[in-house]
Amino acid sequence: MTVKISQRIKGFKVVDEALERSAASTTADKASKVNVVEMDESLQRPETLIGMTYKIKSPLFEHALYVTVNDIVLNAGTPHEQRRPFEIFINSKNMDHFQWIVALTRIMSAVFRKGGDCTFLVEELRAVFDPRGGYLKKGGVYMPSIVAEIGAVLERHLIAIGMLEGQALDETQLQYLAEKRAAYEASQGAVTLEPGDGFPAGAQLCGKCNTQAVVQMDGCATCLNCGHSKCG
Numbered sequence: 001m002t003v004k005i006s007q008r009i010k011g012f013k014v015v016d017e018a019l020e021r022s023a024a025s026t027t028a029d030k031a032s033k034v035n036v037v038e039m040d041e042s043l044q045r046p047e048t049l050i051g052m053t054y055k056i057k058s059p060l061f062e063h064a065l066y067v068t069v070n071d072i073v074l075n076a077g078t079p080h081e082q083r084r085p086f087e088i089f090i091n092s093k094n095m096d097h098f099q100w101i102v103a104l105t106r107i108m109s110a111v112f113r114k115g116g117d118c119t120f121l122v123e124e125l126r127a128v129f130d131p132r133g134g135y136l137k138k139g140g141v142y143m144p145s146i147v148a149e150i151g152a153v154l155e156r157h158l159i160a161i162g163m164l165e166g167q168a169l170d171e172t173q174l175q176y177l178a179e180k181r182a183a184y185e186a187s188q189g190a191v192t193l194e195p196g197d198g199f200p201a202g203a204q205l206c207g208k209c210n211t212q213a214v215v216q217m218d219g220c221a222t223c224l225n226c227g228h229s230k231c232g
């Protein structure tokens with residue numbers, strides 16, 4: 001197509017079609033999001049929040065800890081509905097650790113209210129280890145510290161409200177582990193344990209899933225919880 005330019009050319013600009021289109025669609029996006037409430041500090045705390053309380057029992061603490069996470073539901077009843085943690089409290093009869101627990105929960109609550117991604121807290125907390133040593137939970141899961149256990153509770157909560165994906169094993173993996181376990185127990189002549197009763201006595205700690213479930217099978221260290229094996 002020929003275009004005749006009758007006037008003097010004073011300047012020119014190359015039109016990027018892709019850019020124009022994306023600019024147009026962003027404007028459209030903004031228009032449709034205009035009423036969507038996002039999590040940020042300006043959000044006022046509603047009178048009522050829904051929440052869950054988790055109990056933590058640790059041999060490092062004389063009394064149980066009760067961890068309460070309260071959530072806010074944003075854009076309820078719209079396609080943008082989401083449930084997000086808003087605040088966290090930890091209660092215990094034990095006052096020894098009061099000051100750092102209050103500090104930790106205030107900072108966590110502040111992170112929740114800032115908005116954006118708060119799932120990084122799980123990894124950060126779970127990586128904290130107590131130099132005096134961690135402890136084994138029922139079922140053989142190793143907790144490197146009480147802070148790590150608070151991280152594990154937060155992880156459970158975020159999975160429950162759909163902000164994190166659970167790492168549930170699929171059918172085939174479960175079957176594979178059940179077979180491995182049966183084979184191990186048969187080879188030991190041991191009494192078969194019910195699933196959930198923990199792992200065979202003398203099992204070693206798995207470096208991958210932090211569970212005391214690694215046994216020697218055919219000369220190879222195999223985890224009966226997650227299937228991790230040194231021999232691939």
Ligand SMILES: [Zn+2]
Pocket residue numbers: 206207208209210211213223224225226227228
């Ligand atoms: Zn494992």
